[in-house]
Amino acid sequence: MKIGELAKRSGLSAYTIRYYERIGLLPHADRDASKQRDYDASILVWIEFLGRLKTTGMPIRDMLRYAKLREAGAVTHTERRELLKEHRARVRAHVAELQACLLVLDTKIVGYADLEQRMKDHDAEPHRRRKPAGARDARPL
Amino acid sequence: MKIGELAKRSGLSAYTIRYYERIGLLPHADRDASKQRDYDASILVWIEFLGRLKTTGMPIRDMLRYAKLREAGAVTHTERRELLKEHRARVRAHVAELQACLLVLDTKIVGYADLEQRMKDHDAEPHRRRKPAGARDARPL
DNA sequence: CCTTGACTTAGAGCGCGCTCCAACCCCTAG
DNA sequence: CTAGGGGTTGGAGCGCGCTCTAAGTCAAGG
Numbered sequence: 001m002k003i004g005e006l007a008k009r010s011g012l013s014a015y016t017i018r019y020y021e022r023i024g025l026l027p028h029a030d031r032d033a034s035k036q037r038d039y040d041a042s043i044l045v046w047i048e049f050l051g052r053l054k055t056t057g058m059p060i061r062d063m064l065r066y067a068k069l070r071e072a073g074a075v076t077h078t079e080r081r082e083l084l085k086e087h088r089a090r091v092r093a094h095v096a097e098l099q100a101c102l103l104v105l106d107t108k109i110v111g112y113a114d115l116e117q118r119m120k121d122h123d124a125e126p127h128r129r130r131k132p133a134g135a136r137d138a139r140p141l
Numbered sequence: 142m143k144i145g146e147l148a149k150r151s152g153l154s155a156y157t158i159r160y161y162e163r164i165g166l167l168p169h170a171d172r173d174a175s176k177q178r179d180y181d182a183s184i185l186v187w188i189e190f191l192g193r194l195k196t197t198g199m200p201i202r203d204m205l206r207y208a209k210l211r212e213a214g215a216v217t218h219t220e221r222r223e224l225l226k227e228h229r230a231r232v233r234a235h236v237a238e239l240q241a242c243l244l245v246l247d248t249k250i251v252g253y254a255d256l257e258q259r260m261k262d263h264d265a266e267p268h269r270r271r272k273p274a275g276a277r278d279a280r281p282l
Numbered sequence: 283c284c285t286t287g288a289c290t291t292a293g294a295g296c297g298c299g300c301t302c303c304a305a306c307c308c309c310t311a312g
Numbered sequence: 313c314t315a316g317g318g319g320t321t322g323g324a325g326c327g328c329g330c331t332c333t334a335a336g337t338c339a340a341g342g
């Protein structure tokens with residue numbers, strides 16, 4: 001597989017693939033007779049995994065650490081596992097943070113909806129306070 | 142409150158506060174007699190909210206849109222609400238993506254743990270395959 | 283009075299992660 | 313034979329979000 005096809009299949013641009021190779025994120029690809037990169041399909045698995053690390057916010061320099069360990073072979077399993085565990089902890093913390101922000105966002109959005117409702121009420125019947133007492137409010141539970 | 146104190150209280154640097162004012166994320170602060178920014182504590186609420194937008198990955202140009210609407214007053218409530226709803230949808234999608242990645246990470250981490258276990262077993266008793274049949278494996282459910 | 287230090291401005295610089303360019307090479311189809 | 317469309321390289325450029333610098337003003341404390 002040449003770089004153009006790998007680009008299509010992986011979703012990365014050819015520019016990015018070459019860049020990743022330059023910095024060491026992708027292993028130096030074998031070249032064919034005319035010095036063009038010739039990829040094995042197995043590289044896709046690695047690229048996909050890199051994508052997940054990226055999605056979860058891992059900076060390139062850390063992916064690089066992981067890539068180096070990977071290239072160093074089986075003796076680095078423990079180290080890689082520790083690296084991933086630390087990363088996972090950070091991602092979990094980040095997800096929790098996002099969920100907290102989502103609650104705030106919900107509150108804010110509901111707040112705007114309320115304000116609009118009140119403005120409509122005000123336009124329609126300026127002397128009532130807040131909502132008109134409707135049937136749906138009769139039993140607040 | 143002067144910029145130095147606001148920096149401490151908000152967690153932003155004074156540089157960043159000035160930068161935010163320059164680009165319009167923070168309203169132009171009133172200046173005291175000697176032309177120094179003099180803040181009201183209420184600005185902290187806005188900065189905190191900006192922080193949540195940032196945490197949730199909103200780019201500055203979108204925060205700017207929101208800030209402009211805010212300055213335009215109550216007539217923009219609906220628009221602001223829509224903006225936040227769209228943002229919320231993106232954040233929710235991102236959280237879902239992260240959670241999917243976390244599952245992959247979990248699998249990967251367990252995989253490394255298994256490999257290590259097998260290597261130990263192999264060192265100890267090279268002729269057995271995989272795990273020694275222990276009590277905890279007797280009923281796989 | 284003079285120093286200290288926090289403040290002011292416009293603008294330069296930085297780290298990240300690409301993205302693209304220039305100039306060249308090589309293979310294939312018409 | 314030649315045009316087109318891929319590939320190669322090193323290095324420049326970009327968009328983002330700050331971060332810092334230079335040169336200056338100002339107010340309070342010793």
